[in-house]
Amino acid sequence: MRMAGLIELRNVYKIYAEGLESEVRALDGVSVTIDRGEFVAVVGQSGSGKSTMMNVLGCLDIPTYGDYILNGTDVRELTDQELSRIRNKEIGFIFQQYNLIQNLSVLENVELPLIYQGIDPIDRREMAMDALDRVGLAERYRHKPTQMSGGQQQRVAIARAIATHPPIIMADEPTGALDSRTGLEVLGFLQQLNREGSTIILITHDNGIAATARRIIRLADGRIIEDRVQEVDWL
Amino acid sequence: MNLVQAFKMAWKSIWGKKGRSILTILSIFIGIAAVMTIVSVMEGMKAYTREQNAAMGSNKINIYIYSNVWDEHGNNLGKDYFPDLYNYCNSLSEYIDGVTPVGWLDATVSYGTKTSANMSYQWDEEGNLIGDRPPTLHYGSDQYSNCNNLSIVKGRDLAWLDMENYNQVCVLGAQAAKVFFGSADPVGKVMQVNGYNFEVVGVYGSRLTDENANQSQIDNLIVFPYTTRRILGGQLPTEYQVTVKDSEMITEMISRIGGFLKGLIDRNQGGFDVSSNNQWQEYENEQMTVIGLVLGGIAAISLLVGGIGIMNIMLVTVTERTREIGIRRAIGAQRSSIVAQFLVEAGMLCGIGGVVGVAVGTAGSIILGKAMFQMTIYPPLWVTVAALSLSVALGILFGVYPAIKASRLQPVEALRAE
Ligand SMILES: Nc1ncnc2c1ncn2[C@@H]1O[C@H](COP(=O)(O)OP(=O)(O)OP(=O)(O)O)[C@@H](O)[C@H]1O
Ligand SMILES: [Mg+2]
Numbered sequence: 001m002r003m004a005g006l007i008e009l010r011n012v013y014k015i016y017a018e019g020l021e022s023e024v025r026a027l028d029g030v031s032v033t034i035d036r037g038e039f040v041a042v043v044g045q046s047g048s049g050k051s052t053m054m055n056v057l058g059c060l061d062i063p064t065y066g067d068y069i070l071n072g073t074d075v076r077e078l079t080d081q082e083l084s085r086i087r088n089k090e091i092g093f094i095f096q097q098y099n100l101i102q103n104l105s106v107l108e109n110v111e112l113p114l115i116y117q118g119i120d121p122i123d124r125r126e127m128a129m130d131a132l133d134r135v136g137l138a139e140r141y142r143h144k145p146t147q148m149s150g151g152q153q154q155r156v157a158i159a160r161a162i163a164t165h166p167p168i169i170m171a172d173e174p175t176g177a178l179d180s181r182t183g184l185e186v187l188g189f190l191q192q193l194n195r196e197g198s199t200i201i202l203i204t205h206d207n208g209i210a211a212t213a214r215r216i217i218r219l220a221d222g223r224i225i226e227d228r229v230q231e232v233d234w235l
Numbered sequence: 236m237n238l239v240q241a242f243k244m245a246w247k248s249i250w251g252k253k254g255r256s257i258l259t260i261l262s263i264f265i266g267i268a269a270v271m272t273i274v275s276v277m278e279g280m281k282a283y284t285r286e287q288n289a290a291m292g293s294n295k296i297n298i299y300i301y302s303n304v305w306d307e308h309g310n311n312l313g314k315d316y317f318p319d320l321y322n323y324c325n326s327l328s329e330y331i332d333g334v335t336p337v338g339w340l341d342a343t344v345s346y347g348t349k350t351s352a353n354m355s356y357q358w359d360e361e362g363n364l365i366g367d368r369p370p371t372l373h374y375g376s377d378q379y380s381n382c383n384n385l386s387i388v389k390g391r392d393l394a395w396l397d398m399e400n401y402n403q404v405c406v407l408g409a410q411a412a413k414v415f416f417g418s419a420d421p422v423g424k425v426m427q428v429n430g431y432n433f434e435v436v437g438v439y440g441s442r443l444t445d446e447n448a449n450q451s452q453i454d455n456l457i458v459f460p461y462t463t464r465r466i467l468g469g470q471l472p473t474e475y476q477v478t479v480k481d482s483e484m485i486t487e488m489i490s491r492i493g494g495f496l497k498g499l500i501d502r503n504q505g506g507f508d509v510s511s512n513n514q515w516q517e518y519e520n521e522q523m524t525v526i527g528l529v530l531g532g533i534a535a536i537s538l539l540v541g542g543i544g545i546m547n548i549m550l551v552t553v554t555e556r557t558r559e560i561g562i563r564r565a566i567g568a569q570r571s572s573i574v575a576q577f578l579v580e581a582g583m584l585c586g587i588g589g590v591v592g593v594a595v596g597t598a599g600s601i602i603l604g605k606a607m608f609q610m611t612i613y614p615p616l617w618v619t620v621a622a623l624s625l626s627v628a629l630g631i632l633f634g635v636y637p638a639i640k641a642s643r644l645q646p647v648e649a650l651r652a653e
Contacts, residue, residue, distance in 0.1 A: 060565055061647040081569055087646070088567020099562045099650065103251025113566040115240060160566065 005033035006168070006199060007057060012066030014052050014222075026052040027063065028222035036167070039191070039200045041213030049222040050203045051172055057201065058091050058170050059083045088116050092161030094171035098153045100145040100160075106132065107141035110160045117164065131163040132156070135189065151182035158189055168199045175209060187212065191234050238575070245580035255552055256584060259634075262548045263588025263626045264595060266541020270534055270622040271596025271614040272603060277530040279604045279612040284522060285482070295382075295511060296477040296489055297337075300496065302505035313471055313505055316496075317461070321376060321395075323495050324477055330484050333381030336461040336472035338374035342429045344457065346415045350427075354414075368452065370411040372428075374461040374472065380406075380439065382478040390422035390437030397460040403433045409441035410455035431466055433459070485511050538622060542629045549581070549633035553641070554652050560641040561649030573642040574635065581634025585627040592626065593619055 014027040026049045034040055042050050055061035056068060059075060068075040070086065078086070087093075100109050110128040119127070132138045135155035145153050154174060161169055171190065175183030187209055194200045204210050212234060218226035249256045298320070302313020317336055324334040344351045349367075356366035373379065377393040380386060387406070397404055405426070412421050421435040441454050461472055479488050489509050496507045560573055596614055604612030641649050 055647045058565075060650070061645050084564070084567050084569045087565060093565055095650075099565070101559055101562055104247060108247065112563070115244070116563075116567045116569070116572060118237075 005035045006071060007034040007201075008032070008067075008069040009053075009056070009063075010067040010069065012053075012056060012063040012068060014049070014056065014061070015064045018064065025222045027056070030066075030219075030222070030224055032217065032224060032227065034199065034201065036199055037194070037197060038215055039194045039213050040202065040215045040217060041210040042201065042203045042217050042219065043205070043207075043210050044219035046205075048219040050219055052222075053219065054170055054172050054201065054203055058093060059086050060093075084116075088113055089164060090166055090168055092164065092166040092169045094154070094157050094161050094169065094174045096173040096176045098145070098150075098157045100153060100156055102145055104144075105141065106137065106143050106145065106148070106156050109145065109156060110141075110163050113160060113164050128159070128163050131159040134162065135159045151178050151185070154178060154182075154186060155189075158186065162193060166198070168201070169193055170201045172203045173205060174202070175204065175206060180208075183209065238579075241572070241575040241579045242583075244576045245583055248576070248580050249583060255548075259545075259548050259584045259630070260588040260591065262541070262544040263585055263630055264592035266538070266544060266626050267589060267592025267622040268596040268599060270537040270541065271593070271618050272599035273537055274530060274534050274618040275596075275600030275612045275614040276603050276607065277526065277533065278615055279600075279608045279610055281523065281526050281530075282610060282612070283608045284526070294479045294482040294485065296479060296485065296492065297510055298475040298477065298492065298496070299473060299508040299510075300475070300500065300505065301473055301507070302471070304504055315471060316499060317376070317472060317475065318398075319499055320475060320492075320496070321378075323492070327488070327491065330480055330488060332478040332480055333376075333378030334475060334477045335376040335379040335382045336374055337474040337476050338461060338464075338469065338472050340372045340374060340459070340464070340467055340469055342372055342467055344370065344372065344415075344426055344428050346424065346426045349415050367414045368455060370408065370414065370455045370457050371452065373456055373458045374464060374469075375458045376461060379458050382476055384442055385439040387437045388440040389420065390435070392437055393458065393460055398462045401462045401465055402460060403431060403463060403466065404436045404460065405433045406437040406439060406458050407435055408439050408454040408456040408458075410452075411457050412438045414455065428459075429467055433463075534618065534621075538625055541622075541626060545626060545629045546633045549630065550637065553637040556638065557641040557644075557649050557652035560638065561644070561646050561652065564642065564646035564649060570642040574639055577635050577638035578631065581631045582627075584634070585630035588630070589623050589627050593623060596622070 009030050009032045012027050012030045013025065016022075016024040016026060028049075030049075030053060042053065044050050052061070056063050059070070062076070071090070075083070075086075093099075101112070104112070107125070107128055110131055111124050114124040114127055129138055129141065132141055135158050137152060137155055137159065140148070140152070145156060148156070154177070158174070161171075169190065174186050174190075178186065183206070190200050190202060191212070202209070202213065210216055211230075212232055213230075214232050215229050216226065217224055300316050300320075304313055321334055324331050351369035354367045354369050356364060356368045359365055375382075375393065376398060377395050380392055385408070388409075390406070393404070393406055396402070405428070407415070407421055415421065415426070416424065421438055424435050425432050426435060427433070439454070443453060459467070464470075464472075477488065477492065479485055489511060493507075493509045496509065500507055556577075560568075563573060596619070600612050600614045604610050641652075
């Protein structure tokens, strides 16, 4: 038996309206292991269960059946407090709809995960400004998200995800709402983070983007129908 | 996350959503201010009615004491019961403002060339008094002024010693002083009453506030110690008046004084009667009950309406806030942090709304009280406390309860809220 990976799903099901006529198996017996430092693209048709899998992996949702082992611990055993801590420290999320808080400034949004870590205001501001600097938005820290373009908002969301230097970054179609050029820019950030050691899990519709991932997992109807490793040239 | 952080976060949230925050504060402050003002106006009405009733004499007890011992010439040989009644009433000074005999005398009063015997007066077509009107002459005790809402502005009031010593003194009402002395100081001057010398020892202030004071007979009076009837003539006093501090004590005082007089007066020598303007008393009580019911009802309805308003504005923002909670949870907020933030936020909003509401309610009460009843009405404490605590409790409850609910959702479910 081999060592457990960083992330491991064992026969995971996510079933909505179970037993009813309208039952949906968003995840239908998924088993997968992802190791530290991987760059994984999750692809599949709309409704195939990609987001559902990501939400389970990110501790935003719990599976109906099956186990999720993260870093050697069974997530099912964890208290809400511990799960919050994992979301806060271990995982950085990037959502398709950015999910910024509209009435907070760019800087305040990026600071938010650091506040929940209890980092003092001076360090917090420095870390948040560093993250904004990395996505090239340091001068716009006082703006409100609504004053920015979609690509800029997504970069703020990336800054928020990386501000805590989490070992895992999960992105659910981060380029879905962006044009191809800004999409490639976002992809560039993720590749850079991966080079620095972060584990990246990326959901995408875009075959071009998927082609840049070292590993591609393809879902259909809640099942993994393909899991393949490929050579890429950006490393 | 510590409390300072929760405060900062709540403040950012309040400031960041000024529109919503102002609506919340508004709904709380309107609820509180409306209830306070309504109840104050009702209380003002109550006080006004009470004052009106007091003016009608509902805080007066009338006592009638008679004696049926006569000499062969038809002169009453009864004894003067007043000193005993006076002492008894003074022992109840906690409840009683004063006691005085009630009696008028018919006499000619003069000073210098002015004499009541040949004063002439008339009214012009606008109803203004032309000329001097003779004052009314009262027998009284030293508490006549207490019983009749008079107070000394010059010299001294009558004293009990004046009664005991049959002193030939008198006190003038404001208008009587004007009639006889114009603007000169009457104190120390000697007037003639049926030819007897009486020294003016004091002058009462006017009981009228408007400028037409000299049109009225109400301050045109002279009060004499009731014992001077020995000189000036007249029967023993048979009527007395007691003024009670609180009209609600009337019934109690009537029975106590009745009990006292029963022991004092020999059945074979005379009798007594103690009564008050009872129909007014009962009418007043009835009125107060109705006003009280209306007051309570309106206050309850206002509080209810205000409460529903607060509930509404708090609940309306829930879906919007649910998504925000989802975001915060997704990036690592603990449930307790979420609840703390919303608790502090709701508390701050309600606190601001509450302070503004109490201020506006107090101002509204004072302004309306002045405008409607010419009184300074402060909102009763119980209304302030009830309105404030209910609004704040509802605001916090409906501000925090949805947040608690949303924080219990899986983050992904909260994020799904539109
Ligand atoms: N809360 C829910 N209740 C019922 N069914 C749901 C719920 N959430 C997701 N589903 C269903 O689960 C299935 C998988 O959904 P999921 O969002 O994971 O798809 P996806 O692969 O991310 O699709 P897309 O590419 O459109 O984002 C879909 O059929 C969807 O209708
Ligand atoms: Mg999806």
